[in-house]
Amino acid sequence: MIYFEYIKVGEDVAKGICTLCSGNCGIEVMVEDNKVLSVKGDKEHPISKGFTCPKGRALPEMLYAKDRLSCPMKKDENGNWHEISYEEAIDIIVEKFTYLKENFGSESLAVHTGEAGVRKQFSGHVRRFGQAYGTPNQSSAGSHCHLSKEMANKMTVGVLPSADYKNSKCIVLWGYNPMNSRPSQMMDINKAINNGAKLIVVDPQKTYTAKRADVHLQLRPGTDGALALGLIHIIIEEELYDKDFVEEWTVGFDKLVELVKDYIPEKVEKITDVPKELIVEGARIFANNKPGNISPGIAIELLSNGFQTARAISILQAIMGYIDIIGGATMSPPPPLSSLELENVKYNREPIGKSEYPLFCANYNSAQANIFSDAILEDKPYPLKGMMIIGSNPILTWPNVNKLREALKALDFLVVMDNFMTETAKMADIIIPGTFPIERYEIWNGVDSSGDGIVGLAPKLIESKQGISECKFISDIAKGMGLEEAFPWNSDEEAIGYRFQKIGKTFEEMLNMNYGYKYRTFEEKKYTKNGFNTPSKKVEIYSTTLEKSGYDPLPIYNEPAESPLSTKELAEEYPLVLSTGARYLQYYHSRYRNIESLNGYKSQEEVAKVKINPQIAERKKIKDGDMVKVESLRGSIKLKAEITEDVLPTTALISHGWNDANANELTDNENLDPISGFPPDRALLVKLTSL
8 A cells, every 4th residue: 555645745756864874955856657667866855855866766667677586586597587477476585494494403594685775664574584583694794894993982982973964164075975975965965165174084085075174184005093192193283182071971981091101103104105294284274173973984984994984983982072962973763663672582503793793783683694605615614505695786785705606606505585696696596576665655764954853754655566565575474484473464564663753753753754753853952951872971092892802992003904014925926005985976876777877867877987196007008998997816807907196106996896806805804894894895915917
C-alpha cells in the first residue's frame, strides 16, 4: 500500500527524500501512473533547501535503466544465469542457510550490508537476522568507513561531533571535500566564508576547495597524525589553547605536552612535506578565529595509523574548547528510536576479527569484514562457508581484491542483493533484485539551521515493478527458517512503525510530517550538566580504555606500514606514495557508473586516471593521456596518466570504483590499523611504468 495522499502537494507532484547517500536532501517528484518522470529539489526542506546533486536528479534514469535487475536469478553448474521465481529463491536460500548451520555451525555464515545500507532500515534488519540465526559474523561498510573515527571520538569526547559550519569562524576540512561528497554542507560553508570565516584544507591534492582555502596543508598521504601533533605542539607552545576548558574538562593534558614536545615545525615538515611556515600559520588561524571546528573525512581513517590519527584530530579540536558550542563541534545524539537489536543473544563462537581487533568488534558487536578472506581461505579462526551481501560491491570496495576474489570463489554459497549486475553479483549463486529509496519507506534524520535534531520518514512514492523490498526479503528468509518471533511484523510499514514507538509517534503521523519531527532542541555545553560520555566524564586525552586493552593511551604517530621512511628498501623499487578513493559528485563509491547521464557528466576516461606531478612525468617520459601501469605488491592496473601540479612530486592519486581500473587490485588487507582493522587505502607504495 502507498500512502500517497499524505505527501501529495500538487497535481502528480509529491514531496520525498533522496536517500541515495546520507545527505537526505528534500525532493519534489513528478509521478504519473506509478512512474517517476522527474526529480527536483524541495526549496522548503529545512536541511537541503532545494539542492539536489546529479545523482538525485538522475533517479528516474536509475529506476528505469535497461540493465537494472528485474527478477531473482540462479547460477547453474556451468556458470549460466536462469530466472527463477522469488518464492523459489527464498526456498533455495533457506535450504542452504539451514545446511550451513547444521553442518558447520551458525558462525559459518556471514551477513554484510554495504554503503547502500548505511542509515537504512534494511541494515538493522540484516543484523537482526544474523542475531536470530546465531551468527556473530555480521558486518557492514563500517569495517572500512566512518566507524574508526567514530570510535576514536567516542573514546575521546564521548561522541563523534558534528560541525556547525554556519556559525563558525574557522572551518577545517581534513581529508574531506564536501563539494564532492556532501554539497548541501558546502552551501553552509560558503555562507560562513562569505561572513568572514577562515577555511583550512588538509589534503594531498590541490582540489578546487583547497585552492579556495586560506591555508592548504598539502601533506604526504598517511602523515596526518604527525601534522595533528605538530599543530597541537604550536598551540600549546604559544599558549593558544583554552586553559580553563583544559584544566576543568580534560584528563592527560600533561602527558600530551610531553608527547608533542618533539613535534616542532621543522620535524613535522620533514615527515609531512608541509612547509613549516604553513604549519605555524594554520595552527594560529585555527586558534585565533573562534569558534572553529574540524571535519575529518574517511581519508584519515584509511591508514595503518588511522585510529590514533582520528584521536589526535579530536584532541586538537577539544583543547581549543570548541566542543558543543555554536560554531564549533556540536554533540548531537541520534534520534531515540526503538532498537532492532535482539536482547540476550549468545553465540557459539566469537566474531571474526575479535582476537585481532577486540575493541572494534566489542564496540559495534560485529565482525571485521576486512579479514573474511582469511577465514574463507585458511579457516582462520574457523571456516566461513557462506555469505549474504546486500547493497555492497566488495570486489570494487574492499581491500586486496585479488585475495578477496579467490575467497568469494571458494565459498559454498553466496547470495547477493543489488540493483545491478555488479562485479560481486557476478560471483553469486543467487541474485535478488533490490529497490531504490523512493520505492520503499526510509527513516532519515539530520540537523536543521538552528541545530535542532530532526527525524523523519521518507515516503514510498511508487511500487517497484522490478525490485523486492530489502526488509521483506530478510523477513521472508527468517520466517522460512522458523525465526518468526524475531520478525513479528507483517509489512514494512509495521516494522517502521515499531521504530517510532519510543518517541510516541505512529507510522501515519510521521508520514504526515514532510519535514520531520524535532526530537531535540540544541543546547550548548550539555557536558556541564552530566559530563562527557567517557569513563572519567571528561575529555580523555589519555585513554585508560585503550591502555587496559594494551594500546597506547595517547594519540601516537606511526609511519604508514608502507612509506619512504618506514620501508626504505621497498620504496627504492616502489617510490611513489599512492592515495586511492577520492570522491566524485556524480558517483557514490562504486555505484551509478552505468548511468548514462552521470557518465556523460564525467566519463571513465576523465575520472579513472592516475594523477602525477610533472616532475614524475618528465623523469618517466610520460605524456598527459598516456597509458601507464600502476603496480603495488598486491597487483597492478592500467589507466591513463593525468599530469598536474595539483599533486606532490612524491605522490600519485587515483579514484576507485571502476571495473576496468580497480584501485583495490593495489590495496592491502594485511597491514590493517591495529585498533580498528581499517585498511591503509590512502597510503601505500607503488611504481609507474609507461606502456
